[in-house]
Amino acid sequence: MNYPLPAAARQYVADHLHDDPAQLALQARRYPGLPVPELVRQIQARQKARTKLPAWADNPDLIFPPALSVEQASSARTAAFKASLVQGQRLVDLTGGFGVDATHFAAQIPEVHYVERDPALVAVVEYNLAQLGVTNISCHAGDALSFLKSTPDTFDWIYLDPARRNPADKKIYRLQDCEPDVLRILPLLLHKGRQVLLKTSPMLDIEQALLELKQVRRLWVVAVDNECKEVLYELGPEPAVDPERYTVNLLRTGQQQEFRLNKARETRAVARYAEAQGYLYEPNVAVLKAGGFKSVGTAFELLKLHQHSHLYTSDTLRADFPGRIFRIVATERYDRDALRAHLGPELRAHVTTRNFPDSVADFRHRTGIREGGHLYMFATTDLQGKLVVLVCEKIS
Numbered sequence: 001m002n003y004p005l006p007a008a009a010r011q012y013v014a015d016h017l018h019d020d021p022a023q024l025a026l027q028a029r030r031y032p033g034l035p036v037p038e039l040v041r042q043i044q045a046r047q048k049a050r051t052k053l054p055a056w057a058d059n060p061d062l063i064f065p066p067a068l069s070v071e072q073a074s075s076a077r078t079a080a081f082k083a084s085l086v087q088g089q090r091l092v093d094l095t096g097g098f099g100v101d102a103t104h105f106a107a108q109i110p111e112v113h114y115v116e117r118d119p120a121l122v123a124v125v126e127y128n129l130a131q132l133g134v135t136n137i138s139c140h141a142g143d144a145l146s147f148l149k150s151t152p153d154t155f156d157w158i159y160l161d162p163a164r165r166n167p168a169d170k171k172i173y174r175l176q177d178c179e180p181d182v183l184r185i186l187p188l189l190l191h192k193g194r195q196v197l198l199k200t201s202p203m204l205d206i207e208q209a210l211l212e213l214k215q216v217r218r219l220w221v222v223a224v225d226n227e228c229k230e231v232l233y234e235l236g237p238e239p240a241v242d243p244e245r246y247t248v249n250l251l252r253t254g255q256q257q258e259f260r261l262n263k264a265r266e267t268r269a270v271a272r273y274a275e276a277q278g279y280l281y282e283p284n285v286a287v288l289k290a291g292g293f294k295s296v297g298t299a300f301e302l303l304k305l306h307q308h309s310h311l312y313t314s315d316t317l318r319a320d321f322p323g324r325i326f327r328i329v330a331t332e333r334y335d336r337d338a339l340r341a342h343l344g345p346e347l348r349a350h351v352t353t354r355n356f357p358d359s360v361a362d363f364r365h366r367t368g369i370r371e372g373g374h375l376y377m378f379a380t381t382d383l384q385g386k387l388v389v390l391v392c393e394k395i396s
Contacts, residue, residue, distance in 0.1 A: 003063055003123075003124075003127045004061070004063075004127075005039075005063070008033065008034060009034055009035070009039055010060055012031065012034055012036075012039050013039055013042050013043055013046070013060070014060060016043055017043060017046060017047070018047075019043070021040050021043055021044045021047070024036070024040045024043065025037065025040050028040075041064075041066060041067070042063070042064050044067045045064035045065065045066065045067045045069075045070045046064055048067050048070045048071055049064065049070050049073075051075075052070075052073070052074075052075035052076065052077075053070070053073070053075065053076050053100065054076070055076065056076075056100075059131070059132075061131040062128050062131055062132075063124050063127055063128060064124075065098055065120075065121050065124050069097060069098050069121060070098060072097060072098075073097055073098040073100045073101075074100045074101050074161075074199075074230075075100075075224060075229070076100070076104075077224055077250050078222055078224060078229055078230060078250070079100045079101045079103070079104040080104050081222060081248065081250060082101060082104065082105070082159070082197065082199075082232065083101075083104040083105050083107060083108045084108070085197065085220070085232070085234075086105060086108055086109060086156075086157045086159075086195075086197065087108070087109075087156070088109060088156025088157060088194075089109065089110055089111060089156055090109065090110075090111045090112075090113075090153065090154075090155045090156050090157075091105050091109045091111070091112050091113070091155055091156060091157040091158070091159060092112070092113040092114075092115060092147075092153075092155050092157075092158055092159070092193075093105060093112065093113070093114050093115065093159045093160070094115045094144035094147065094148070094158060094159065094160040094180070095115070095116070095144060095159075095160045095161045095162060095163065095180075096114040096115055096116035096121075096122075096125065096139075097116065097121065097161070098121070098124075098125065099114060099125035099128065099129065099137075101159065101161070102114040102125075102137055103129070103132065103134055103137070105157075105159065106134050106136050106137050109136075109156070109157070110136055111136060111138075112136055112137045112138070113137070113138050113140060113147075113153075113155075114137050114138065114139045114140065115140045115142060115143075115144055115147045116139070116140075116141065117141070117142060117143045117144075118141075119141045122139050122140075122141045125139060126139050143180070144160060144180045144185075145180055145185055145188075148185070148188050148189070148192050149188070151192070153192075154192055154193065154194070155192060155193045155194070156193070156194050156195065157193060157194070157195050157196070157197055158189055158192060158193035158195070158196045158197070159196075159197045159198075159199075160180070160182070160189075160196070160197075160198060160199070161198075161199040162175075162178035162179055162180055162181075162182060162198075162200075163178060163179045164178050164201055171201075173200070173201035173203040173204045174204070175200070175204070175209065175212055175213070176212075182198060182213070183212055183213070186213070186215065186235070189235070190215065190235065190236070190237055194236070195217075195234060195235070195236050196215075196234070196235040196236070197232060197233070197234055197235075198213075198232065198233045198234075198235060199230050199231070199232055200230070200231050200232075200233065201230075201231075202221075202228040202229060202230060202231055202289060204231065206219070206221075206231065206245075206289070206290065206291065207291075209231070209233065210243065213233060213235060214239060215235040215236060215237070215239045216233050216234065216235055216239055216240065216243045217234045217235065217236045217238070217239055217240050217243060218234050218240060218243045218244045218245075218246065219231060219232060219233045219234065219243055219244075219245055219246070220232040220245075220246045220247075220248060221245065221246070221247045221248070221286040221287075221289045221290045222248050222250070222286065223247075223248065223249040223250065223284055223285050223286040223289075224249075224250045225249075225250070225251060225252055226249060226284050226285055226323075226324075227285065228285045228286060228289050231289070242262045242263050242264050243262065244260060244261075244262050245260070245261050245262055245290040245291070245292075246258065246259075246260050247259045247260070247261075247284070247286035247287045247289075247290045247292065247322065248286060249284040249285075249286050249322065249323075257284055257286075257322040257323065258322060259286075259287050259290075259292060259296060259299070259322040261290060261291070261292045261295045261296070263291070265295050266291055266292060266293070266294060266295045269294035269295040269297070269298045270294070270298065271294045271297055271298070271304045271307070272297075272303050272304065273303060273304050273305070273306070273307075273383055274303035274304075274305075274313060274383075275305075275313075275331075275382060275383060276305060276313050276328055276331050276382075276388075276390055277303070277313045277314055277315045277328070278313075278314070278315045278316075278317075278327065278328060279313060279314050279315070279316075279317055279318075279325060279326065279327060279328065279395075280311060280312070280313055280325070280326040280327075280328050280378060280390055280392055281300075281302055281311070281312040281313065281314070281318070281321050281323055281324070281325055281326075282310075282311060282312075282323050282324045282325075282326075282352070282354075282378075283296050283310060283312075283321075283322060283323040284322055284323040284324070286322075287322055287323065288310060293310055296312075296322065297312050300312075300314075300318045300320075300321050301314070301318070302314050302318065302321075305380060305382065305383070306355055306380065306381055306382065306383060308355045308381075309354045309355040309380050309381065310354065311354055311378065311380060313328070317395070319395075319396070324394065324396065325394075325395040325396045326376055326378075326390075326392035326393060326394050326395060327392060327393045327395055328390050328391070328392050329342070329375070329391045329392060329393055330342065330390075330391040331388055331389075331390055331391070332388065332389045332390075332391060333386075333387070333388060333389070334379065334387040334388070334389055336366060336367045336368065339367050339369065339377065339389055339391070340367065340368070340369065342375060342391050343369065343373065343375065344373070346370070346372075346373070347368060347369050347370055348369070348370050348371065348372035348373030349369050349371075349372075349373045349375045349376065349377050349391075350371065350372070350373070350375070350376045350377070351363050351364065351369065351371075351376075351377050351379065352376070352377070352378050352379070353378075353379045353380070354378060354379070354380045355380050355381045356379045356380055356381060356387065357387070358379065363377075363379055374393065374394075375391060375392065375393065376391075376392045376393070376394055377389050377390070377391055377392070378390040378392060
């Protein structure tokens with residue numbers, strides 16, 4: 001398809017942006033003068049981008065690649081966070097994709113190079129950069145290894161997000177299975193770049209990654225609205241003995257929850273235990289992914305409910321805690337009637353199970369409590385090994 005889209009094609013996309021793509025494809029014969037299959041793909045991609053890239057999804061001047069490329073792209077929020085980590089004069093994004101990360105890096109770094117092995121995707125990104133008025137990104141069609149070997153330049157930062165799908169389109173996450181294989185080309189990366197920023201799947205075990213990469217200086221675990229999205233490793237010629245682990249939970253309010261730990265502090269931390277008091281604290285997923293099972297409690301002077309629950313309590317409110325905070329209304333036994341007595345006639349509550357034999361589905365089946373309402377129920381095990389349910393109101 002030629003860019004830009006003709007006026008009639010742009011109008012078609014605008015008119016049907018919220019319609020079902022499958023139905024639009026069936027109605028293609030109603031628009032004989034338009035490339036409806038391609039326009040439907042544009043609509044699908046924009047629909048996928050609406051949450052993660054809202055400004056781009058609403059920009060009628062941009063062209064979108066197939067929906068899979070949009071699905072694999074960083075969100076605007078995580079891309080902006082990554083851009084806040086880098087500085088210097090020259091950066092290369094070796095796995096450019098849809099160009100989201102490169103575009104955000106370009107707001108921070110004067111000279112950015114975008115490398116992508118799919119020439120059709122490169123053409124889309126070049127066109128979009130012109131529409132966005134971004135002039136400090138140079139686009140290169142080719143694979144990462146060839147670019148590094150051929151360029152005479154060195155970089156303040158090298159960024160890469162290796163492809164995590166195999167030829168059968170199955171998701172993978174081990175470093176040596178991804179493309180490019182960072183472990184194999186790491187000496188070249190460190191020769192060409194003063195610092196390397198590597199994005200990996202949140203499924204990759206951090207301890208294993210540290211062992212394999214060896215050159216890690218620090219790392220970040222990044223969550224968006226309490227959903228772990230990515231882990232970032234800064235690599236350099238002088239690795240840290242025990243890299244600092246920064247946890248960040250980007251909230252829809254624009255705020256972010258932060259916590260910092262390393263393995264030594266986590267090992268030294270001594271958890272203190274108690275029965276549920278006035279407040280309940282649930283660490284966000286970034287803290288737990290980074291391994292902050294004890295140190296988060298000691299840092300905020302909290303008491304743990306049980307060794308295996310990762311739920312904390314206190315009598316005084318710690319409003320800066322990196323996670324969800326609740327006021328405990330009651331502590332009940334795991335009993336249908338006792339729990340339902342706290343609810344209105346619709347019998348709705350949000351349910352979480354931690355260190356508990358029943359799943360949330362089992363809990364709901366046994367109690368008849370449906371999803372929703374203003375109360376939260378945490379089903380867990382107390383220090384005496386008894387099953388209890390903490391009935392709570394959410395503070396933050």
